[in-house]
């Protein structure tokens with residue numbers, strides 16, 4: 001398994017069910033989601049053109065891109081509606097002492 005370093009990005013209570021937030025870790029732009037009380041992190045930049053998925057529309061466990069309406073599965077990063085065909089990267093997330101931490105692969 002790849003080594004990852006976890007970074008604290010938010011208080012768990014700061015993000016309600018169905019909400020998204022843009023976070024930055026180093027030069028990575030990441031979208032953090034609360035889906036049904038569980039947290040997930042994916043690359044925030046859409047793989048189709050330039051738009052931030054954290055500005056999009058959450059429908060259950062799907063995020064719809066605000067620019068052209070492409071969709072991704074929040075839990076897997078899988079592109080699931082046109083015009084998106086390339087998946088977004090996912091990151092491991094854990095909650096510790098009320099804080100949400102996102103794991104970034106060691107470079």
Ligand code: FES
Pocket residue numbers: 046047048049050051065066067068069070071082083084
């Ligand atoms: S930029 Fe996301 S669907 Fe086009």
